[in-house]
Amino acid sequence: MSHTPLRTLITKHHRVLVVGGPGDKSRAAAKHYGFKEVLRPVDIIRSNPYICPHHRYTKQEIEQWGLPPEVSKVSVDGPERNEPIDSIMVFNDPRELFSDIQIIMDLLNSEYGLLGTKRLTKRSQPSIPIIFSNNDFYWANQFRLPRLGQGAVKIAINSLYEATNDGMPLQSLTLGKPYKVSYDYAHHILIDWREKLLTGNMESEACLPELNDPPLSSPFKNVYMVGDNPESDILGGNLYGWKTILVRTGVYKDGDFVVDPSLARPNFGIVDDVKDGVMKALKANGLV
Amino acid sequence: MSHTPLRTLITKHHRVLVVGGPGDKSRAAAKHYGFKEVLRPVDIIRSNPYICPHHRYTKQEIEQWGLPPEVSKVSVDGPERNEPIDSIMVFNDPRELFSDIQIIMDLLNSEYGLLGTKRLTKRSQPSIPIIFSNNDFYWANQFRLPRLGQGAVKIAINSLYEATNDGMPLQSLTLGKPYKVSYDYAHHILIDWREKLLTGNMESEACLPELNDPPLSSPFKNVYMVGDNPESDILGGNLYGWKTILVRTGVYKDGDFVVDPSLARPNFGIVDDVKDGVMKALKANGLV
Incomplete structure (x- = not known):
């Protein structure tokens, strides 16, 4: 949302x-x-x-x-x-x-x-x-x-x-992508989820950072983001310094970069669907 | 209209x-x-x-x-x-x-x-x-x-x-006042009415000039225009070269020119109502 x-x-x-x-x-x-x-x-x-x-x-x-x-x-x-x-x-x-x-x-x-x-x-x-x-x-x-x-x-x-x-x-x-404010918020949520997974305390209060404030520190070396829209998802992810993966199941269609070379390109590859994107990221980290 | x-x-x-x-x-x-x-x-x-x-x-x-x-x-x-x-x-x-x-x-x-x-x-x-x-x-x-x-x-x-x-x-x-196109149209209609009054043939077709075309010639020495709105009626009338009369019965209120000195001022005077305006114009031409 x-x-x-x-x-x-x-x-x-x-x-x-x-x-x-x-x-x-x-x-x-x-x-x-x-x-x-x-x-x-x-x-x-x-x-x-x-x-x-x-x-x-x-x-x-x-x-x-x-x-x-x-x-x-x-x-x-x-x-x-x-x-x-x-x-x-x-x-x-x-x-x-x-x-x-x-x-x-x-x-x-x-x-x-x-x-x-x-x-x-x-x-x-x-x-x-x-x-x-x-x-x-x-x-x-x-x-x-x-x-x-x-x-x-x-x-x-x-x-x-x-x-x-x-x-x-x-x-x-x-708000929304490709604006930094959305990625900061998502970053806070990711840190929060990780904390919940590690402690097993899933009932703790959700984090509510100030709008536009990035996390003070991040436990993540890489964050992989899968998106279907070069102009919002991929552009924003690239700007935020995340690894971006583009899927073929949504707004993006093969050939779009030929028609409009100014569209943001994913820095981690184009895949058929979200599952392929997740597998590609896991493989790159030796997890599968 | x-x-x-x-x-x-x-x-x-x-x-x-x-x-x-x-x-x-x-x-x-x-x-x-x-x-x-x-x-x-x-x-x-x-x-x-x-x-x-x-x-x-x-x-x-x-x-x-x-x-x-x-x-x-x-x-x-x-x-x-x-x-x-x-x-x-x-x-x-x-x-x-x-x-x-x-x-x-x-x-x-x-x-x-x-x-x-x-x-x-x-x-x-x-x-x-x-x-x-x-x-x-x-x-x-x-x-x-x-x-x-x-x-x-x-x-x-x-x-x-x-x-x-x-x-x-x-x-x-x-369209509309203060744009010239409206005054050109009104000018054509005035010429048309005068023709009808002079010939007695009230049933002749209304004139339909091209939009934005002024009459080729005008039988009028002076046209008097009565209006209530300095920003539209009076501004447009002044620009078109007509004599403008402002009434107190509408948008304009006494004191408006003090509050906003940039408002267009009537070049023929301010009167209480339309009848006063018409009488003032007739008097200026020795008709009453």
């Missing part, structure tokens, strides 16, 4: 706005990660639909998904019942794009995350942090051409932020 | 995609303007929902609004039943923003407006023209802060076009 590293934020981000995904599912995911108060745009629209007059939520969806204003505390007309939001997390592609963008822009340019307010300063740093869970401009489905994804939404939001901040670019954080 | 000048396009734009507005209303508007084949994104989604997997149309809306594929001829899987689209017209704020943007991007980067194809060249000129009916970044409703409008959507589309065309900016046409 590209947003697993978000767990590391729960100590500082208490009240968060979660955007994207089908239905109301991303709220449950954020709760599962440990965030205390998880808001969604539909809660805000339930409180005051004029904030996003073009929204396409049905009455039923608003009733079913939206928290009542006394719970969500996002009344933008009565500031006394409004509470600031700590950060915005884009978990997945927005479905209600116009209302999602409107609320995101309102918060980025608000006074300290208080909906219904507008800060006077224009700057690169938004009023509250915004975190994107991945940066894929395209993704593939049954359609014959790739479809726009979260990376495209990020570009659109960036452009509107610049337009409202004298051309200054938006400072944001993006 | 900011899109009235679109009438001038009907001779060259036979089959158009119309985007934005509530329900399916913009289709009727485009038909009323004289466009022969008017498509909407919902027709394309009815033909192949995989083109916009995040759309939020209900089954009922697709049945009710979407044309059947044999009528719309937008089958993107069977090119033999697909027909190219001549241009894209954004009439009003999109409601289904993600699917609207996806289909717009598909067409701008298509081969000659044929959905399901992708051109190989990257350039500023899109495969088919895109026309925005206005450029307002914000508009006002009951909410305490202004809401994002069509100008914001245009910026988002521009940013995605640049991202898919090696950073080259999108060439597009924007």
Whole structure:
């Protein structure tokens, strides 16, 4: 899951706005990660639909998904019942794009995350942090051409932020591969698992490092990573200094490096599937 | 209506995609303007929902609004039943923003407006023209802060076009004030009305000049324009060389020029309402 590293934020981000995904599912995911108060745009629209007059939520969806204003505390007309939001997390592609963008822009340019307010300063740093869970401009489905994804939404939001901040670019954080933050997190998890395997104590608390912090030391001489996507998995693994193995079962197809020589190449080889990749790594270390 | 000048396009734009507005209303508007084949994104989604997997149309809306594929001829899987689209017209704020943007991007980067194809060249000129009916970044409703409008959507589309065309900016046409194209059109209409009043023949065909063409000659020494918005009405009127009169009944409020000295000022005065403006112009010409 590209947003697993978000767990590391729960100590500082208490009240968060979660955007994207089908239905109301991303709220449950954020709760599962440990965030205390998880808001969604539909809660805000339930409180005051004029904030996003073009929204396409049905009455039923608003009733079913939206928290009542006394719970969500996002009344933008009565500031006394409004509470600031700590950060915005884009978990997945927005479905209600116009209302999602409107609320995101309102918060980025608000006074300290208080909906219904507008800060006077224009700057690169938004009023509250915004975190994107991945940066894929395209993704593939049954359609014959790739479809726009979260990376495209990020570009659109960036452009509107610049337009409202004298051309200054938006400072944001993006998780997912090929970003270092994801590999740091995975590295912490690997160290944690190793510790559990060695001690036999599988019930110990999962490690929760600060986001972006690499492990202080690593017990591993080599880490082998198997991935299917040269632009994310392999590029990120190479940059992080891991051994990378590319499989033929996913995004990568033989011939891709001929069509696009700029794609990142695996430094440990191309194999048919994950099992072949694991065997190749074990063999290189004399373990099989 | 900011899109009235679109009438001038009907001779060259036979089959158009119309985007934005509530329900399916913009289709009727485009038909009323004289466009022969008017498509909407919902027709394309009815033909192949995989083109916009995040759309939020209900089954009922697709049945009710979407044309059947044999009528719309937008089958993107069977090119033999697909027909190219001549241009894209954004009439009003999109409601289904993600699917609207996806289909717009598909067409701008298509081969000659044929959905399901992708051109190989990257350039500023899109495969088919895109026309925005206005450029307002914000508009006002009951909410305490202004809401994002069509100008914001245009910026988002521009940013995605640049991202898919090696950073080259999108060439597009924007109607509405303060753009010259709207004033040229209004000027033609004024000449036409004068002709009708002089000849008494009110039934003659409305003039349909080429878009962007000013009248070859004008019978008017002065044209007076009354408007409520310094940034659109007054700015455009001043640039076009008309006498501009600003009213206090709309967007403009006394004190606005103090807060924002860069706003365009009327060159013929500020009045309480439209009637006062008309009387002021008549008086200046000794007609009252």
